[in-house]
Amino acid sequence: MSRGAPLPQTANEVSSFTPPLGRTPGFLSRYSSALLLLLVVGLEAGVVQFVIRDFHSANTEVQSMYAWSVLGLRRIGGLQYDAQETRRSTLYALTTNDSNLQVEYADQTREADKRVTEGIAEYLQQARLPREVEVGNRLQADWVAYLSVRDEVLASILEGSTKEAVALDLSQGVPLFDRVRQDLEEVKRLYDEQASQRLANVAALARRSVTRLFGVLFCTLCLASVFVWVLQRNKMSSTLQLARMQMDFVASVSHELRTPLAVLCSAADNLADGVVSGKEQLAKYSSVIRNQSRQINGLVNEVILFSSTQNGKGRYVLRPLQVSSIVVSAIDGTTELIDKAGFTLQQEIEPSLPCVLGDSSALSQCLQNLVTNALKYGDRGRWIAVRARLADSKDRHRQEIQISVHDRGAGIDRSDLPRIFEPFYRSPAAVAGQIHGAGLGLPIAKSLAEAMGGSLSVQTEVGIGSVFTLHLPVAEPSNRRVPRQEGPSVQI
Amino acid sequence: MIFRSAKFVLLLAAAAVLSQRAPAGRGEFPQPKSSETLGSLAIVVNQSNPVSDLSLAELRAVFLGERIHWPNGRRITLVMMEPGQPERDAVLRDVCRMNESDFRRRFLQGLLTGEVLVSPKTLATAVGVRKFVFNVPGAIGYMRPADVDASVKVLRIDGRLPTDETYELHLPERVDR
Numbered sequence: 031m032s033r034g035a036p037l038p039q040t041a042n043e044v045s046s047f048t049p050p051l052g053r054t055p056g057f058l059s060r061y062s063s064a065l066l067l068l069l070v071v072g073l074e075a076g077v078v079q080f081v082i083r084d085f086h087s088a089n090t091e092v093q094s095m096y097a098w099s100v101l102g103l104r105r106i107g108g109l110q111y112d113a114q115e116t117r118r119s120t121l122y123a124l125t126t127n128d129s130n131l132q133v134e135y136a137d138q139t140r141e142a143d144k145r146v147t148e149g150i151a152e153y154l155q156q157a158r159l160p161r162e163v164e165v166g167n168r169l170q171a172d173w174v175a176y177l178s179v180r181d182e183v184l185a186s187i188l189e190g191s192t193k194e195a196v197a198l199d200l201s202q203g204v205p206l207f208d209r210v211r212q213d214l215e216e217v218k219r220l221y222d223e224q225a226s227q228r229l230a231n232v233a234a235l236a237r238r239s240v241t242r243l244f245g246v247l248f249c250t251l252c253l254a255s256v257f258v259w260v261l262q263r264n265k266m267s268s269t270l271q272l273a274r275m276q277m278d279f280v281a282s283v284s285h286e287l288r289t290p291l292a293v294l295c296s297a298a299d300n301l302a303d304g305v306v307s308g309k310e311q312l313a314k315y316s317s318v319i320r321n322q323s324r325q326i327n328g329l330v331n332e333v334i335l336f337s338s339t340q341n342g343k344g345r346y347v348l349r350p351l352q353v354s355s356i357v358v359s360a361i362d363g364t365t366e367l368i369d370k371a372g373f374t375l376q377q378e379i380e381p382s383l384p385c386v387l388g389d390s391s392a393l394s395q396c397l398q399n400l401v402t403n404a405l406k407y408g409d410r411g412r413w414i415a416v417r418a419r420l421a422d423s424k425d426r427h428r429q430e431i432q433i434s435v436h437d438r439g440a441g442i443d444r445s446d447l448p449r450i451f452e453p454f455y456r457s458p459a460a461v462a463g464q465i466h467g468a469g470l471g472l473p474i475a476k477s478l479a480e481a482m483g484g485s486l487s488v489q490t491e492v493g494i495g496s497v498f499t500l501h502l503p504v505a506e507p508s509n510r511r512v513p514r515q516e517g518p519s520v521q522i
Numbered sequence: 523m524i525f526r527s528a529k530f531v532l533l534l535a536a537a538a539v540l541s542q543r544a545p546a547g548r549g550e551f552p553q554p555k556s557s558e559t560l561g562s563l564a565i566v567v568n569q570s571n572p573v574s575d576l577s578l579a580e581l582r583a584v585f586l587g588e589r590i591h592w593p594n595g596r597r598i599t600l601v602m603m604e605p606g607q608p609e610r611d612a613v614l615r616d617v618c619r620m621n622e623s624d625f626r627r628r629f630l631q632g633l634l635t636g637e638v639l640v641s642p643k644t645l646a647t648a649v650g651v652r653k654f655v656f657n658v659p660g661a662i663g664y665m666r667p668a669d670v671d672a673s674v675k676v677l678r679i680d681g682r683l684p685t686d687e688t689y690e691l692h693l694p695e696r697v698d699r
Contacts, residue, residue, distance in 0.1 A: 129601075129643040133653045185658045189599045190640050 047447040048424075048487040066261060070254050077246045084239040091232050099225040106218045109149045113173075113214065115142035117207055120180055123187045124195065132188050139184065143177055153217065162220055169213035176206040279454035283468055286329050290322035297322075329468060335395070336453060336470045339477035346389035346481055350505040353383045353418045353431055359390065360397030361416065364405070368414065371405050376415040376436075383420055386431045387505040388482035396478040396486075397433065399471045400498045404437035406465050411438025411495060423501070430484075434499040441492040450488070451476045475500075562684035563612045563691040564667045566652070566674040568659045571596070575678040578617070578690060584662060585617050587629060587638040592660055600642040601654050601663035609648070612693045613664055666693065 119139035123132045150173060154166040179202045186195035297315050300306050306315050357379060361368075368375050386393075397416070404414045415436035423430045442450060446457040454469040472486075475498075479486045483503050490496035565581065567573065572594050576584070583589040590598050603610045605622055614625055632638025643661075645651050648669035655661040656673040663674075667684045670676055682689045 129654065130646050130650055133645065133650050133657070136657045137653060181657075185660075188643070188654060188658045189597065189660065190643070 046487070046489045047450075048485065066257050069257065070250075073250050073253065077250055080246060081239075081243050084242060088232065088235045088239050091235055095225070095228040095232055098228070099221070102221045102225070103218070105149060105153070106214065106221055109146055109153075109217075110211075110214050112142045112145040112149065113207075113210055115139070116146060116177075116180065117203075120184055120187075121199075123184065124192060127190075129188065136184055136188065139180065143173075143180070146173060159220075159224075162217075165213060165216050165220060169210065169217060172206060172209045172213055176203065176210050179203045179206055275452065275454045278456070279468065283329065283333070286466060286468060287326060290325045293322045294319060325466075332468055332470050332474070336474050336477075339474055339481065346392050348387050348389060348482065350385035351388055351390055351393065352385055353433065354379055356386070356388075356390065356393045356397060357416055357418060357433065359394040360401060363394060363398045364401045367402065367405055371409075372412055373405060373408070374413045376413070378415065378417040380419045383418060383431060385505040386482075386484075386502040388484075388502060392478045393482060393500075393502075396475045396482075396500060397435070399475040399478075400435040400500070403471050403475075403498065404435050404439070404496075406467060407460070408437030408439035408495065410440055413438050420504075423503075429504055431502045431504060432499050433502070434497050436495065436497045438495040441494055441496055442488070442490040443492060447488065447490070451486070472498075561693055562667060562689050563609055563616075563664050563693055564670050564684045565662065565664050565677045565679060565691070566655050566670060567662045567677055568655055569673070569675050570659045571662075571675060573677065574675065575681060577680055581677075581679060582617050582619070585613060587632050590639060596660035597640070599640065599658050599661040601651050601658075601661050602642040602644050603648070603651060603664075604644055604646055608693045609664055609666065612691060615694065616691050664691075 116139050119135045119142060122138075123135035126132060126135075150166065150170050154163065154170065157163045157166050179198065183195045183199045183203055186192070186198060297319050301315060306312055357377065361375065361377065401414060401416070408414060413436075416433070417436070418431065418433045420429055421432050422428075440459065443457065443459065446459075449455045450457065451472050452469075453473040456467065456469045460467065476486045479500055479502070485501045487499050487501065488496060489499070565576070571592060573592055580589065584598055585600060587600070592598060602613070610622075614620060614622060618625055620628070629638055629641050633641055643654060645654055645663075648665040651663040651665055652669060652671065652674055655663045662677075667676075676683060679689065679691060684691070
């Protein structure tokens with residue numbers, strides 16, 4: 031047993047690629063419309079909430095303005111009426127000589143002036159602007175001055191001095207009451223100005239709300255359009271890619287079938303025409319027919335296997351398997367090919383590895399595909415290594431079994447890496463090198479690995495070689511290892 | 523000249539009619555007809571009035587129109603209740619010391635001769651009197667102490683308030699019917 035030279039790896043030259051899990055694109059593709067609808071509904075819900083909040087704010091502002099204006103104007107109107115009532119009741123007392131009636135009018139004017147005084151105090155209490163305070167204070171002073179004259183006029187009326195009362199009212203009462211009236215008009219004008227200002231604010235708020243609404247709706251429309259465009263483009267791209275792959279597949283399979291079929295037809299013609307004579311030639315033709323038939327059979331089997339792996343997770347019975355048995359099974363299935371190709375096989379399996387969870391035949395098939403792939407593309411070095419070890423998974427939250435197949439072939443070009451796991455894909459180098467294949471080996475291996483809950487990754491360097499690694503979850507806690515049953519390495 | 527003589531004759535005739543309607547005869551005081559007294563009588567003025575104490579003689583001069591101005595210069599306005607009210611009877615009896623007809627005749631004559639400038643104001647209720655006094659700075663009136671509130675000021679008469687035992691102004695005793 032000897033260890034072959036490890037694959038040289040330089041950090042800045044080695045290309046590494048792990049294909050995305052096969053379920054994710056399918057899931058996204060299957061539910062993309064629903065996701066898009068959900069996204070659009072969510073956006074619309076957000077927009078509606080935003081608009082409702084904005085309109086609620088505008089409505090509150092309108093209600094506040096309406097209440098403020100109506101109540102304010104009503105209060106000013108009440109003040110004006112009560113001020114007039116104060117004067118009117120005083121003058122009513124002049125119209126009678128009955129002291130009882132005069133006293134009633136005096137009561138009425140005093141009740142009215144009390145309401146005016148309270149209204150002015152309330153106005154001053156609510157006044158915020160300096161202009162409001164100034165006008166309110168002036169109104170209060172003028173009202174007090176008028177009331178003092180009113181009291182004198184009232185006293186004169188009650189005393190029976192009508193002439194004095196009239197003279198006093200004309201000389202002092204009328205001018206003072208005119209000032210009060212002007213003050214009240216000033217207060218009303220201030221209210222009107224503020225109401226106009228608030229109305230303008232509400233109008234601006236409404237305009238802003240409408241602008242926001244249109245803006246948000248436009249953004250939502252644009253976003254939805256972009257999503258729909260992206261979705262349609264992806265679907266179109268996928269459809270085109272699928273069609274292209276199907277055509278490539280047909281071309282590839284046709285090519286792969288045509289060659290052995292041509293050989294078979296030629297051999298059959300020769301046999302039928304009696305060209306073949308002698309036992310030795312007959313044996314040679316039989317061998318050719320058998321080999322070509324096997325090649326056709328293998329190709330057909332590969333196509334059928336790929337078809338069955340596309341949705342085949344549920345078809346496999348997963349059970350704990352020893353890593354060594356998987357590797358041995360895979361190598362046994364490819365020994366003939368390895369020997370025939372003249373490759374050296376190096377096998378390195380860490381002792382006491384824990385079991386993995388999987389289907390024995392599926393994992394064996396997966397590894398065989400990787401080994402066959404290495405045989406096809408590792409012709410330059412004619413060396414293959416199969417290694418198994420326990421390592422941390424990529425997310426480092428658990429441990430996994432890594433079974434890797436190394437070759438010293440031409441390596442894979444960086445531009446081909448994302449596509450080598452696509453079904454029916456043949457790299458230009460493989461086509462140019464006339465390497466037979468349908469482009470299904472690696473996709474089948476990837477599908478099988480994912481069906482077992484694992485994954486497949488590749489590290490490669492052009493001119494040096496490639497390493498395909500099968501990542502499998504351990505079936506039980508990593509500290510529990512099965513007894514070692516195989517040697518550290520086997521060389522065939 | 524003719525109009526002035528006619529006015530004088532009319533005033534005399536009115537005084538004669540009023541004196542015939544008066545419940546008591548000339549020179550007679552209203553006499554209490556029951557032993558039950560109704561309490562004292564408060565003399566009230568406006569709160570702005572600087573006077574707070576009057577002698578009974580000064581009060582009489584005020585109620586008879588002999589004194590027409592307060593010390594602050596304000597003209598005195600006399601407020602009376604309607605005839606027949608016990609309060610009015612008490613004032614006529616205790617302050618003016620005359621009956622209703624004499625009181626009326628005196629003021630008619632005063633107005634006629636120019637000795638009295640303004641006749642007393644007559645109000646129907648104590649509330650009316652109180653409101654009148656409240657509204658007129660120079661007013662003086664009377665009412666039962668129970669009708670007094672903070673809007674008017676109660677005068678001391680001879681230094682006594684209605685609550686004092688020696689207060690001299692009392693309502694007449696209730697009339698038994």
